[in-house]
Ligand SMILES: NC(=O)C1=CN([C@@H]2O[C@H](COP(=O)(O)OP(=O)(O)OC[C@H]3O[C@@H](n4cnc5c(N)ncnc54)[C@H](OP(=O)(O)O)[C@@H]3O)[C@@H](O)[C@H]2O)C=CC1
């Protein structure tokens with residue numbers, strides 16, 4: 001395939017758990033070219049992104065912490081498709097990274113969670129003004145989209161629901177972006193869940209989890225040995241309906257990430273959620 005058909009991709013957070021998977025997936029995609037691998041972690045500077053990701057051959061793409069020069073370089077590659085930046089970094093870094101990418105006309109595909117509603121609104125208006133596609137995807141796995149659809153269906157028939165999300169203990173944000181999105185989807189059904197039956201007292205603050213939109217409670221578990229898991233539990237007199245999704249390997253997210261890289265080129269504004277591009 002000639003170069004002008006390739007999508008130039010920058011991976012931000014390339015040395016991290018998700019970033020390494022993305023480097024592998026992009027390197028193996030026939031329509032993409034890994035142009036930059038950004039990561040701030042000092043011990044990985046200068047290392048080959050492919051070797052770090054476990055590929056047998058080097059990709060000749062060194063890890064660097066210089067995002068802006070890389071955005072400028074890719075923006076200047078006019079003989080290729082418009083550039084895409086995939087971000088799997090940290091809740092404290094993602095907002096600035098996305099603003100910078102949009103400013104250079106590079107389309108962000110964002111997996112990093114932990115953005116506040118205000119930050120998301122601001123990024124949406126920035127992308128809109130720049131007529132630049134931007135995808136914010138709290139969860140790239142198809143299984144989670146299916147779980148959320150089943151939860152929305154069930155919420156028509158159940159008035160009581162709680163969410164439990166379980167993750168590895170290196171996760172910075174709680175609750176997970178996926179749990180927040182799931183609660184938002186249920187809240188959009190237009191009813192308030194979990195009407196109080198008794199006056200509850202929390203003898204230890206937080207014992208009943210956090211209360212998201214429309215009374216939906218979210219409980220966050222953090223343990224080594226976990227990757228990413230979510231349960232949505234509906235209750236009614238005499239029955240419990242439990243939906244559960246388990247991620248056992250981060251490769252589960254890669255078909256969604258590659259799809260998002262291709263789809264973001266067709267967008268002119270910010271879109272939130274994998275289900276919108278399937
Ligand atoms: N949407 C989805 O489907 C999924 C989303 N996630 C989310 O993705 C994010 C990353 O997760 P994960 O890979 O597990 O995290 P890791 O901590 O393993 O990786 C993040 C990497 O980004 C680096 N980093 C931090 N700040 C910057 C910055 N400003 N620029 C470039 N690199 C930076 C980190 O370096 P250092 O360690 O030195 O800080 C680290 O190497 C999290 O928000 C997580 O919730 C995770 C899985 C799936």
Ligand SMILES: O=C(O)C1=N[C@H](C(=O)O)C[C@H](O)C1
Pocket residue numbers: 113138139167171175176177178179227228229
């Ligand atoms: O940090 C993680 O690992 C994950 N984060 C995302 C989230 O916060 O929902 C997606 C998935 O749960 C894995």
